[in-house]
Amino acid sequence: MRLITRQILANTVADSWATQYSDKAMPDKDAILIKLCKLGENPDPDTVDKLIGNDSWTRTSCSECGVGGVDVVDCEYEDEDIMLCGNCLRCALSIIGEGKKALPINDYLREVLCAYLPYHQAAAVMELLHDMSKATYQPKYPDLYLEFMNANKCSFSENHPQETNKPYYFTLFTVVSQHVMGDCVEECLDKAIEIAQAKQ
Numbered sequence: 001m002r003l004i005t006r007q008i009l010a011n012t013v014a015d016s017w018a019t020q021y022s023d024k025a026m027p028d029k030d031a032i033l034i035k036l037c038k039l040g041e042n043p044d045p046d047t048v049d050k051l052i053g054n055d056s057w058t059r060t061s062c063s064e065c066g067v068g069g070v071d072v073v074d075c076e077y078e079d080e081d082i083m084l085c086g087n088c089l090r091c092a093l094s095i096i097g098e099g100k101k102a103l104p105i106n107d108y109l110r111e112v113l114c115a116y117l118p119y120h121q122a123a124a125v126m127e128l129l130h131d132m133s134k135a136t137y138q139p140k141y142p143d144l145y146l147e148f149m150n151a152n153k154c155s156f157s158e159n160h161p162q163e164t165n166k167p168y169y170f171t172l173f174t175v176v177s178q179h180v181m182g183d184c185v186e187e188c189l190d191k192a193i194e195i196a197q198a199k200q
């Protein structure tokens, strides 16, 4: 495993560029190489992108959630690069270590969501919340779900990833519970059932 950051990639661009375009004489590529070399050993990644005309040489992205521009760990597997961001690594740790216990990682992701995030990043974190919950949530009243759903009209809706008042994957509405939120169907049903029981 090794760390990959935009800076680490930027530091190797001149060498990689020289290797990639070493075969034929290509004056435009050579001109870029000269400029890249002038940036020194620790060039600013944005400057490298501008020089080349795109960000493909300094781009990092997570293989699991797709978030880009973040530091990732490269876990090579049979010549394939599997890049994982911090959020996904924390999720992996939680799945492996915490097993079926409570979901501290989901609360952490919720904090991340409540800060402003660009749409595609927020959507990726929302999907993680959902995946994590499906993998680790321990249903409380599974025997009551069918009965509850037969007795109450249940409307599930997915929350907007950038709605910071609703940093959960789902909202469930029933007349008896009103709106309850959760990261998986079972979590929503458990909350709704508890409210219904308290009203009896």
Ligand SMILES: [Zn+2]
Binding pocket: 062, 063, 064, 065, 066, 067, 084, 085, 086, 087, 088, 089
């Ligand atoms: Zn990720």
